Amino acid sequence: MVFMLLCSITFASAATAEEAKPIKVYVDEEELTFDVPPLLYHYTTYVEFRSLFKALDYEISYDAAAKRIRARSADGEITIELTVGSSTAIINGESVSSPFQPLLREGRTLVPLRFVAKATGAHVEWYPETQTITVVMPVLNKSYVASIERLLQKLGDAESSGNIAEVSSFLHTNANEYMKEQMTGYLKKVNITTNYELIAISNWEKTSVMLRANKITNKISGGFYLDNNSEINMTLTRESDSAEWKIEDIYPLSIEYISGQGQLLEQPVVPDDDKVKIMALLEEEKNALNNRDTKQHLATLDPNFAGPIRKKTDSKEPFDNLDLQLELESKRIIYYDGAEAYVHVVQKIYLKSNDPSQGISREIVQPLFKLEDGSWRLRPFTYDLD
Secondary structure (H helix, E strand, O other), X not given: OHHHHHHHHHHHHHHHHHHOOOOEEEEOOEEOOOOOOOEEEOOEEEEEHHHHHXXXXXXXXXXXXXXXXXXXXXXXXXXXEEEOOOOEEEEOOEEEEOOOOOEEEOOEEEEEHHHHXXXXXXXXXXXXXXXXEEEEOOOOOHHHHHHHHHHHHHHHHHHHOOOHHHHHHOEOOOOOHHHHHHHHHHHHOEEEEEEEEEEEEEOOOOOEEEEEEEEEEEEEEEOOOOOEEEEEEEEEEXXXXXXXXXXXXXXXXXXEEOOOOHHHHOOXXXXXXXXXXHHHHHHHHHXXXXXXXXXXXXXXXXXXXXXXOHHHOOOOOXXXXXXXXXXXXXXXXXXXXXXXXXXXXXXXXXXXOOOHHHOEEEEEEEEEEEOOOOOEEEOOOOEEOO
């Protein structure tokens, strides 16, 4: 009985060893080599990070003390940070929970292959019969890029023609009301020309993509508007690879307002009553900021605004931990039509413990609008002219 048991164990071990073929990894059909073989651990394949990221054309750095890996794509569009012993990864600056942690084996740091490859936008396949993993980096074809450029062209044309309905048709059904207002609100008051120029594409898949673009906008006629050049990020989605793209999210990375515009020098006639209310509201906001009083600050803003500041009514954010003071060096109304006003403001920002003369100046244009009861409120954004 003992002999038979030993034989069965021996044969079973031999069979297991025969079945345990080494795992092979290919990136774009090129087999990778590792100092430490790929490891199958808890149903997940781990490989040395240096070989993998090098094959993916990523720049890498390693903090040995913190056991932290940082990787950056060649175009700078994707960044990945992984730490041994941590279940949180940092992808493009955002924390992402992961059940897979980097491992230390034989003096080498191994990372979860599929998690890393997916973060780069690559396609991963596992072939159990040959113990092979293939990683295929996506390749942009001309028709894919053309479909994105077509959307940007149509969007620019719709904005230039003032066609609010058409601009709205390019927005995804998930787009919130605040985003819709940001995209179409000014078209009700001014005529402009808009041109979009595609800069870069990242995280592309058949039905979703992130892109970066330049937006050049110039006023033709109408109410107050500052010509500007901006750089924006967009997230696009579509139902299938033959459907049209829709804008799911859009936000500015930077914006430059064209200097020397006549609107900054305007001196409109403003009734004394409204002028007093407008200037008093600016002082009220300044005091709220200096006193770290969120409730008072919210009282100065558009009551219909549902953005991030409105969601912080239970704390003193966004003023927590700030030792800053604000003074208004000058304020001058440069546009007024009875319902809206724009004020050119020069602020002085300084540390509370320092002399105001040691602070920095900031030049902005603050939009305001009039409520039905005759009071004024601030729009929840400013034009930063610096």
